Amino acid sequence: MIKAFFAPLEKIVREFGRVSMMLVESILLAFRPPFKLNYIFKQMEFIGVHSVFVVILTGVFTGMVLALQSYYGFRKFSSEGLVGATVALSMTRELGPVLTSLMVTGRAGSAMAAELGAMRVTEQIDALTVMALNPIKYLVTPRVIAAFLMLPLLTVIADFVGIVGGYLVGVKLLGINEGAYIDKMIKFVELNDIYNGLVKAAVFGIILSIVSCYKGFYTKGGAEGVGRSTTEAVVASSVTILVTDYILTSFMF
Amino acid sequence: MEEKAIRIVNLHKSFGTQKVLNGINLEIEKGKTTVIIGKSGGGKTVLLKHLIGLIKPDEGEIWINGAEITQLKDKELNDIRVGFGMLFQEAALFDSMDVFDNIAFPLREHTKRSEKEIERIVEEKLKHVGLLRFGDKMPSELSGGMRKRVGLARALALDPDIILFDEPTSALDPIISLTILDLIKETQTRLNKTYVVISHDIMGMFRIADKVALLSDGKIIEYGTPYEVRRSKNEVTMEFLNATKIPGFSGGEL
Numbered sequence: 001m002i003k004a005f006f007a008p009l010e011k012i013v014r015e016f017g018r019v020s021m022m023l024v025e026s027i028l029l030a031f032r033p034p035f036k037l038n039y040i041f042k043q044m045e046f047i048g049v050h051s052v053f054v055v056i057l058t059g060v061f062t063g064m065v066l067a068l069q070s071y072y073g074f075r076k077f078s079s080e081g082l083v084g085a086t087v088a089l090s091m092t093r094e095l096g097p098v099l100t101s102l103m104v105t106g107r108a109g110s111a112m113a114a115e116l117g118a119m120r121v122t123e124q125i126d127a128l129t130v131m132a133l134n135p136i137k138y139l140v141t142p143r144v145i146a147a148f149l150m151l152p153l154l155t156v157i158a159d160f161v162g163i164v165g166g167y168l169v170g171v172k173l174l175g176i177n178e179g180a181y182i183d184k185m186i187k188f189v190e191l192n193d194i195y196n197g198l199v200k201a202a203v204f205g206i207i208l209s210i211v212s213c214y215k216g217f218y219t220k221g222g223a224e225g226v227g228r229s230t231t232e233a234v235v236a237s238s239v240t241i242l243v244t245d246y247i248l249t250s251f252m253f
Numbered sequence: 254m255e256e257k258a259i260r261i262v263n264l265h266k267s268f269g270t271q272k273v274l275n276g277i278n279l280e281i282e283k284g285k286t287t288v289i290i291g292k293s294g295g296g297k298t299v300l301l302k303h304l305i306g307l308i309k310p311d312e313g314e315i316w317i318n319g320a321e322i323t324q325l326k327d328k329e330l331n332d333i334r335v336g337f338g339m340l341f342q343e344a345a346l347f348d349s350m351d352v353f354d355n356i357a358f359p360l361r362e363h364t365k366r367s368e369k370e371i372e373r374i375v376e377e378k379l380k381h382v383g384l385l386r387f388g389d390k391m392p393s394e395l396s397g398g399m400r401k402r403v404g405l406a407r408a409l410a411l412d413p414d415i416i417l418f419d420e421p422t423s424a425l426d427p428i429i430s431l432t433i434l435d436l437i438k439e440t441q442t443r444l445n446k447t448y449v450v451i452s453h454d455i456m457g458m459f460r461i462a463d464k465v466a467l468l469s470d471g472k473i474i475e476y477g478t479p480y481e482v483r484r485s486k487n488e489v490t491m492e493f494l495n496a497t498k499i500p501g502f503s504g505g506e507l
Contacts, residue, residue, distance in 0.1 A: 123345035130305055130339045131359050132331035 015214075015236075022136065022217070023210045026144050029137040039142035047108045047143070047209075048150030054107060055154045056161050058099050059091070063162030066090055067169040071176070080170075081180030085188035087166030092189065092197045096159040098245055101151060101204035105237045109212035112143055113233030116216025117226035125217070140213045144206060151205030152198040159194065196252045200245065207244060208237040257316075258283040258415055258447040259304060264313035266299060273299050275471030277313070281464075286441050286448040288458040290493070291468035297451040298342075300468065301417055304449065305337055306330045317415070335363060338408030338416040342423060344400040346392040346407070352379075353388035356407045363411060378406040382436060398429035405436065409444075418450040422457050434460050455493065459483075467493060 070086040116139055119125050128135040163185075170176045215233035219225045257280045264277040273296040281287045291297045302308040303315060306322055315322050322333055346355050356375045360366060366374070379385050382402040392400055401421060408416050421437060422430040438461045441448050452458050458465065465482045467475035467490055475482055475490045482490065 122343055122348075123341045124347055126302075126307055127339070127341060127345040127347070129307060130334060130337065131362070132334035133362055134327075 019210055019214045022140065022214050023144070023206070026136050026141040026210070026213075029134060030141050030145060032137075036138065036142055039138065040145050043142045043146035044150055046111075047104060047146050048153060051104050051107055051150075051154055052157060054103050055100050055158050058103050059096065059158035059161040060165040062095050062099055062158075063087055063091060063165030063167075064169045066095070066162070067166035067174070071170060071174050080174075080176045081184050083170045083174075083176055084166065084181035084185035087170070088163050088185045088189045089193060091162035091166075092159050092194045094197070094245075094249070096155045096162060097151075097197045097201035097204060098241065100155045100158045100201060101208055101241050102238055104147070104151065104154065104205075105208045105212070105234055105241065108147070109208045109237050110230050110234050112209065112212040113216035113219075113230045114226055116140075116213055117219035117229040120217060120219040121222050121225060135217075140210070140217065143213055144209045147205035147209035148202055149205075151201040151208075155198055155201035159197065199252075200248050203244060203248065204241045207240050211237040211240060256283045257281065258318070259449070260314075260316040261300075261303075262314040262316070264300070264303065264315065265311045266296075266303070266308065267311055272471055274303075274310070277468075277471070277473055279466055279473050279476065281447065281449060283447050284445050285463040286437070286450065286461050287464045287466065288450045288452060288462040289466045289468055289473075290452060290455055290458060292493075293453050295468055296471055297453075297468055298419055301419055301449070301451050304417060305334060305339060335411065336414050338411065338413040340401065340404045340408050340416070340418045340421060342419045344392075344397075344404035346400055346403055348392045350392075351388065352384070352390050352392065352395070352403050355392070355403060356410050359407065359410045374410065375406075378409055381409065381440060382406045396429075398425055398433060401425070401433055402436065405433075405440070409440065412444075413446065415447045415449065418448065418452075420452055420454075421450060422452060422454050430454070430457055431460075437461050469493075 066087045067083055070083050071080060074080050074082050074086075116125070119139070125135045125139070128138060167181065171178045171181050212233040215229045215236065216226075219229040221228075259279075259281040261277050261279045261281075264274050265272075266274040277300060279289075289297055289300065299308060303310055303323075304317075306325070310323055313323070317333055318336070320329075320333060322330060325333070346352075347358065350358065353375055356378055357371050360371045360374060364371075375388065376385065379388060382405055384399060384402055384406070387395070387399070387403075392403070395403065418437065421433055425433060434457050437448065437450070441461070448461075450458065450461065459479045462479050465475070465477065465479050466473050467482065469489050475485055475487055477485075483494065485491065
């Protein structure tokens, strides 16, 4: 009974340890030559450049709906002018980094798990090992570095288009006074809000890449296994991002 | 005494409660083709993966060129691995690269040769396997037999001393199988390297083998030249040989 209760917990702790060890190894290998710059650039393009469109869509609609919702609330005590500040703070501190990371997890994390999983089941990872080449250096390290660098950049885009979206809905559609909207936003949002959001994004980038790579790297059982790894990668990355988000927020703010 | 390329001493390996290798002893000669035959799921691939350090044994030793590899650290193991080539069951070509880059990959990572030299070597290897004009194809555009030939070219790229073959004829039709076997035989005769082949295709293997070992119940129960193995009075050996005879066909090949 007690054993059955603790079994999933034990699994989580064990997986957490193994993912952490893989992360440490991939970081150590990043500092050992030869440096695989072209591998990193390729991943930066895939994780970063190819995610811009979906991040813009997510950001702009989140900003717009935030403006709509907070307008509804603030109107009740006639402080519609605070809508701009609310949208900007929510985007930079919270929704920019979190939603960007979740979107990139769905787009790029799933692809990482599927690609590495397929390489595992077709023995391509073994082939690297047999060639006396460390597969973590070639496959995991470039993805972790690329995600670490690109997530903050994508978050900047999400923050910006979110604020623009909020402005369009608040000022142009709902008719909030433009001066008050901008003034309150500048008054209440500090640079630190933006910085902390970007630090979060970088941490989330590491989490989604290492969890997805880990799941793909240790895939077992053919095509079915690849499917399972991909699902697990997205679920585990997303949950870990949300939990870490709370922990980071409670320390930062 | 003849020189041994690989010496396996009392090798044991279990997965959970299942004993896969149960005391393997085998000496593989230098510059010869040794074929390890056994049933599917009988531990042949596990044995092969031990030879290159992909799996660590529970007990026993593996000596390669005077070094015991089961206790080596990754870095020392990699020095040994550079002297190995391996042809995987499904060829395991990197499907993000074209055929040329697949063969060039080990050369680019392990040598300081110029691109021009690498190009010359890759073309030479492609010529050996009869795929000279296929360098710019992607692995997904090739048939199973062609992929295996590219896999062989890649395994030969660094001119290794020992080449391992995991089921080289599985999933191929009989005619393509023969061309792969002839290619293995032909490269071995020309390059004079140590080839270790695992397979369940006993008929095909007699074409290329200098030595045949029969793996059954986690042990090597028969080891000798094809001639000796065919005349073995061992019950399991005879059963295995008979199982591959075609009923009503007494061509006498076996």
